[in-house]
Amino acid sequence: MDRKEFEKRFAAARRAVIERDFADLNEMQRRSVMATEGPLLLLAGAGSGKTTVLINRIANLIRYGRASDSDEVPEEAGEAELAALEEEAGKTGEVPEEVRELCGLDPVEPWRIIAITFTNKAADELKTRLEKKLGPGAQDIWAMTFHSACVRILRKSVEVLGISPKFTIYDSADSAAVMKRVLRELNMDEKQFPPKQVLSVISRAKDRLQSPADFEAAAEKAWDPRQKYIAKAYREYSRRLLSADALDFDDLIYYTVLLLRDYPEVRGEWQRRFRYVLVDEYQDTSNLQYLLAAMLAGERENICVVGDDDQSIYRFRGATIENILSFENRFRDARVIKLEQNYRSTGHILGAANSVIRNNSERRGKNLWTAAGEGEKLVLHVAEGDDAEAEFVAETILNAVAGGMRWSDFAVLYRMNVQSNRLEYAFKRLAVPYKVVGGTRFFDRAEIKDITSYLAVVNNPADDLRLLRVINNPPRGIGETTVERLRTAAGAERRPILDVAADAGRYPELKSAAGKLMGFISLIMELRSLAETLTLEEFYDALLEKTGYMEALGDSDEALARKDNIMELKSNIVNYAAGAETPSLAGFLDEIALYTDLDSVDVGGESVILMTVHSAKGLEFPWVFLVGMEENLFPSGRSTNSEEELEEERRLCYVALTRAKKRLILTAARRRLLFGHTTANAVSRFVEEIPDEHIDRPAEPRMGGGFIREPDPDFLEFSYRESRREDRRGQDMGAYRGYGRRGSFSGGAAAPRPAPKRTVSGPAPLPELSAGDRIRHRAFGEGTVVSVTSMPGDALLTVDFGGTQKRLMLKAAGAFITKI
DNA sequence: ATCATAACGCTTTTT
């Protein structure tokens, strides 16, 4: 056998052995895993197992390197090795380690692989699954979000750009606060230049790699006065962030791209480091993110992107579907593999989704299919009003749960967050446990921002924004006038405010406040030195004490809830310290800056999940209710002017439909109260796009619907009468945890509502209950608490009264309950 | 400084 013949057989046998290692994948999935070299575009439909592919692809790289995609045979391989491989190729099951080594061709070290995702949640899932498959070595893989990858790169290499590697990260609220300030000082009217809009123009500019100067030049050239104003704002905004050593979310990527573009040594360093680049959710990448990925991949072009053009729903934030549509133009010789087999949904659900998305013209074209059965047809329910719609959803869930389903089997999806109100109301009345995802978030709460601002100032004293937030909080006699003078002086000299405050004696206008300022300075200095000696946990406690923050809160009910949140933040710190390799204050601040509440969505919990369609991307549920399927709502009234926007809405609808595994129920309301007006909308065009073979529509749409059952009067009795009652006491139950909207944490901590006028005298304190407690109920007698489930602003009790279980809302029934 | 009232304005929002 000549060498050529030998190599051919060797490569074939090797490929067969590797294929055996990935035998549990389908044909297309396996091809995606084995095509390791060069640019690869993976068009992965919803539910087609793309994370599985990503995991196995990485496993392949680490085990076999480029062996599955190459005909190269190692010099030292001989007849004996070939015989061993050919024998192994015929077997099935796990490939033994020594055979793997025989097959390997430049196996990749884990730290040479970077897998970029959009959300922390996706990154975490990737990490967990990689570790499960590959063991502890998987920790060295860079599985992280675009933003955290950039933070890591910048912390190491950003100094050449003249930015301190200890930079602080500003979140959107911080950016907005700075921008408001800038606009005010430039005398730009907030009506004419809404801060958020200005920020978004700047964001687009950065996406085009335009610096403030570039932007200004473009505005000059275009003779566009409005753009010229915005250019000024852009310049000033950037100046402030840089002088505070702060980067906003966009900057993290923008500066990383500049760094790699303009500094060949830095670029080379990172390109040598990463041999393989993988990008998840590629349809949602912006131009900058594309540039980043492409630059990291370098000339090797070992770049694999996974995406679904039909699920691109963030165009409005700068994502460009162009990235996926023109991948092959940008990377010559790119291979394209489509994953079209869906493992999630039934035939009817996929049929409906396909028939909707077919109406889009801007797509690469792809048809999902399933080997699972047809399943049940979709159902369209048209309710009379939005209240009836919400009730229908709650009732249907109650019935299904009575039939053995679990609360967590259901998700209710809507287009806009406001739509959750009606649903929440109905769910509370009918005692359906639920969780709302999105809305006001833990890290947006005032007390959390206060404490993290202290942490930020200790970490970076140049952070003027955070400094101003805490300089007189708790009150220490540094009033508005002093702050204003500080700001002016600091602005004029382009120095950090803290420096100016330390020199207060030198400024006549600050003389009178110098003593108080010195007090504040020494507080910060003391904290800075404590931060160097104490552990994070000890430091946190010291900070609360030295600043007097906790003490100043007092002990009102609201303050107690705030204190609870502050302690919750502490457990975040403790958690972080326990998990990080080298815990540091800076590291913790990075973590929380890039963290969102969505990451803590507990889909496994025993509650129905309520969220927007956007938040639902990437998730799946046995039953999905898609509510508000009306024109002007979904598609949104603002999107019906342009075909592009309408197509984005349609993709959004496609995302919603493909979340369902078993059953999909669409609802619409004839009348809906929206923005204070009652509107009457036609059923959504998207519903009309679903053919009758996949959906049951009401023959003659009428009030109500077939299967609404009568509410159980037992638990409604109190709800109806008492549901308006507001008690803020006693809701701090141990079991009652979780992030949600509107201060669900402790019964309205962050959004305290004024107590409504009562005809009844003062409220009776609510008992604190947990599972196992014995109680006496005024109407039902003695019982045992079976479970306590948190619900936003309330809690659901399941109580066993001598054999019969009843479900009661704590707020409504609490007044009738005593603990025994 | 803290509260109350008026005024506005309003898709979606991975970081």
Added chain:
DNA sequence: GCGTTATGAT
């Protein structure tokens, strides 16, 4: 309709 924010009064 509701929730956030700006402004003014005590």
